[in-house]
Amino acid sequence: MSPREIFALRDHLGPVAGRTISDTQHIIALSALATQSARATQGARAMQSCLGGRGGELAGRSVLLATSGQLLAGLAMIEIDGVARRLLLCPPDLRDDHLASIVGDAGIDAVVTDQPERFANLDSDLMFPVALPQPVESRAQTSRATEWLMLTSGTSGVPKIVGHMLEGLCGAIVGDNPAPGAAIPVWATFYDIRRYGGLQIFLRAIVGGGSMVLSDADEPLANHVARLKACGVTHTSGTPSHWRKLLMSGAASGFAPRYVRLSGEIADQAVLDGLSQAFPAASIGHAYASTEAGVGFAVNDGREGFPAALIGQGGAVDMKVVDGSLRIRSKRAAHAYVGRNAAALTDDDGFVDTGDMVELRGDRYYFVGRRNGIINVGGLKVHPEEIEAVINGHPEALMSRAKSRRSPITGSIVVADVVLTEGSDATRSDAIRNEILSECQAKLAAHKVPAMIRFVAALDVTPAGKLARADA
Amino acid sequence: MSVRLRIIAAIKQIAEEQNVTLPPLTDDLSLHETGFDSLAFAILVARLEDDLGTDPFTLAEDAAFPHTIGDFIRAYENVPA
Numbered sequence: 386m387s388p389r390e391i392f393a394l395r396d397h398l399g400p401v402a403g404r405t406i407s408d409t410q411h412i413i414a415l416s417a418l419a420t421q422s423a424r425a426t427q428g429a430r431a432m433q434s435c436l437g438g439r440g441g442e443l444a445g446r447s448v449l450l451a452t453s454g455q456l457l458a459g460l461a462m463i464e465i466d467g468v469a470r471r472l473l474l475c476p477p478d479l480r481d482d483h484l485a486s487i488v489g490d491a492g493i494d495a496v497v498t499d500q501p502e503r504f505a506n507l508d509s510d511l512m513f514p515v516a517l518p519q520p521v522e523s524r525a526q527t528s529r530a531t532e533w534l535m536l537t538s539g540t541s542g543v544p545k546i547v548g549h550m551l552e553g554l555c556g557a558i559v560g561d562n563p564a565p566g567a568a569i570p571v572w573a574t575f576y577d578i579r580r581y582g583g584l585q586i587f588l589r590a591i592v593g594g595g596s597m598v599l600s601d602a603d604e605p606l607a608n609h610v611a612r613l614k615a616c617g618v619t620h621t622s623g624t625p626s627h628w629r630k631l632l633m634s635g636a637a638s639g640f641a642p643r644y645v646r647l648s649g650e651i652a653d654q655a656v657l658d659g660l661s662q663a664f665p666a667a668s669i670g671h672a673y674a675s676t677e678a679g680v681g682f683a684v685n686d687g688r689e690g691f692p693a694a695l696i697g698q699g700g701a702v703d704m705k706v707v708d709g710s711l712r713i714r715s716k717r718a719a720h721a722y723v724g725r726n727a728a729a730l731t732d733d734d735g736f737v738d739t740g741d742m743v744e745l746r747g748d749r750y751y752f753v754g755r756r757n758g759i760i761n762v763g764g765l766k767v768h769p770e771e772i773e774a775v776i777n778g779h780p781e782a783l784m785s786r787a788k789s790r791r792s793p794i795t796g797s798i799v800v801a802d803v804v805l806t807e808g809s810d811a812t813r814s815d816a817i818r819n820e821i822l823s824e825c826q827a828k829l830a831a832h833k834v835p836a837m838i839r840f841v842a843a844l845d846v847t848p849a850g851k852l853a854r855a856d857a
Numbered sequence: 858m859s860v861r862l863r864i865i866a867a868i869k870q871i872a873e874e875q876n877v878t879l880p881p882l883t884d885d886l887s888l889h890e891t892g893f894d895s896l897a898f899a900i901l902v903a904r905l906e907d908d909l910g911t912d913p914f915t916l917a918e919d920a921a922f923p924h925t926i927g928d929f930i931r932a933y934e935n936v937p938a
Contacts, residue, residue: 792899792903793899794898794899800903831896836904
């Protein structure tokens with residue numbers, strides 16, 4: 386393949402000026418990281434590098450990118466894409482005891498990091514410090530299509546390594562480029578950009594001619610939203626759990642993005658309606674995507690679930706439902722699991738089994754839960770998510786978690802923890818409990834009605850922004 | 858409230874939730890005749906565990922499930938405090 390055919394991330398940085406990437410501490414102009422020709426049209430700003438100009442040494446290598454924060458990760462992605470053979474993104478919660486096997490499985494022979502102490506037992510020749518951009522004389526040329534490696538966010542065991550190409554990662558990004566002279570879109574996400582959902586937003590910002598405002602796990606929500614407002618964020622995404630937290634905080638007032646997206650968990654009608662009320666002028670939609678299957682589809686009609694017509698259409702994203710689970714064959718999907726004992730990513734026909742269970746009601750499919758999250762009540766199957774969707778429909782229920790409780794009679798029964806909305810009248814808790822139970826009894830089979838409902842102040846959310854179900 | 862009264866109250870509460878019409882709850886009434894299915898008993902045992910702090914049917918590995926209301930109540934009364 387000749388270098389001309391390569392379209393690397395940095396090639397998307399010109400020629401619009403005024404684009405930035407920012408976190409809680411810094412605002413970095415993206416133009417300094419652009420290619421020579423793009424910079425020339427912007428008045429020849431000095432070339433900068435976050436790798437001290439050593440990027441060329443990464444040519445053809447398998448690079449582990451392990452940074453303490455997202456800003457350095459994003460800057461390094463721009464500089465390394467098109468140079469390295471492989472780029473493995475370490476998410477913030479990767480356990481050190483999983484590192485060795487991941488380094489081995491991915492054939493890592495270079496580590497780009499600002500945490501040298503974390504890799505003290507690694508050959509120092511393999512270490513490349515990363516820091517905020519500094520002027521340099523020259524920078525590595527892009528000459529190849531880099532394979533992007535991401536880690537799955539499963540709750541137990543060593544994460545799987547999933548291989549993507551930039552073309553597939555950007556497969557759902559179309560026509561977002563601002564017209565000349567139009568305002569620059571400003572993207573933000575509650576996700577970390579080192580995970581699939583966050584990376585999608587980062588790539589939309591970079592490829593779509595926008596700016597990017599990064600999240601910070603340690604930043605209080607009110608400060609985060611104040612920063613989103615100050616940066617003029619126009620496009621933003623997160624999980625339903627992220628959004629419920631924002632709606633609960635009361636911090637959303639005055640924040641007026643024009644594009645709001647949910648993904649990563651089931652978007653129920655209650656959270657979609659809550660967002661419509663909070664952001665009346667915004668386009669609100671939910672998207673289906675996974676690290677393995679890539680971006681499947683977006684639903685923009687304001688309703689939970691998705692039109693049944695999307696199944697079996699063929700085309701770029703071909704979907705089918707087998708044994709209740711959604712299967713996707715797509716150019717946006719990963720091409721393989723990577724590693725010594727890697728399983729097959731797809732079936733013989735090229736479909737990824739997402740493990741997300743769907744149910745057809747009328748002309749629409751509804752997500753009912755994860756296959757491995759099923760609770761067995763005396764031989765009858767229950768998805769916690771379907772119960773949560775009913776509970777969350779109560780106007781005073783902000784979020785909920787249904788889970789299994791061991792039973793000597795039926796093996797398991799279902800119980801639920803519920804977070805009430807701010808300002809809920811504590812003296813009404815018995816009444817609210819009865820209202821929720823009546824609603825569950827009206828809409829769910831008897832074995833799915835929670836045996837007990839407990840009101841809690843908060844529910845844990847994982848680093849990936851999903852409701853924690855570890856003890857479910 | 859005694860253990861017996863708390864158990865009776867919990868049974869009545871669940872019967873109401875499950876739309877079960879209970880016969881008079883005498884000690885010799887068989888559990889089968891209460892109209893409760895296994896799900897209702899599972900809920901009862903879980904709620905009593907929260908209320909009384911014990912689940913006699915999980916504690917004892919060889920516990921035979923009781924046959925009558927009287928047996929059921931005694932299973933709770935006989936658990937060492």
